Amino acid sequence: MVNTNKIPSAQPSVIVPASVNSRQPRLPLWRFLAPLLCQVALVTSIPAQAFYTYITGTTVVLQTAPVDPYDFLRGYYQILSYEISQPSTLRDLPGSGINLERNYILDGDTVYVILEKPQEQPEGDRPLPWRPVAVSHQRPDNLPQNQIAIRGTGDGWGVKYGLETYYMPENQRLEVNENINRAQSRDPESFVVEVKVDSRGNAIPLRLWVSDRSYQF
Secondary structure (H helix, E strand, O other), X not given: OOOOOOOOOOOOOOOOOOOOOOOOOOOOHHHHHHHHHHHHHHHHXXXXXXXXXXXXXXXXXXXXXXXXXXXXXXXXXXXXXXXXXXXXXXOOOOEEOOOOOOOOEOOOOXXXXXXXXXXXXXXXXXXXXXXXXXXXXOOOOOOXXXXXXXXXXXXXXXXXXXXXXXXXOHHHHHHHHHHHHHHHHHOHHHEEEEEEEOOOXXXXXXXXXXXXXXXXX
């Protein structure tokens, strides 16, 4: 007699994947916020620094000379070169740790130029420039009230103070250029820039003076 009962076949083994609902460890919130806060701090640091300098800074006037009035990519602007930007000017000042014998300043070097307020102001509207009296790699302390230190950075051939570009107002381009050219030919020293300098040496531009005319930055 034939046994009709079938022997059940072996079932293939099934690998059960890990549950999709399994909880994964969560990253702490600070790991998401930290990069965001760093970016926000970076973006706002420049305006915050400028605001601090504007509120707490001392008004200083710098002697300038224009360089290049036009650029096809960025529109009309004036590149400004300052008297205190030139190694030939700084070389003759008493200083600390700065070698300017070859009219050369290392790229990236920090330079503090001590400026002294003029004793007398002119009768007209245009203010007189402050006179450089010393130079140093270190920020000086305990300066008299009529002096202040402005901080710059060497670029290999001179010193930059972050005050080198003046963008001309749209409706005053021709007037500014004509006044600059006229002032340079008659009296180069009539071309000055009014700035604010804070206690740490940071500076922001306020006003461009060409003879007796002034233009806001």
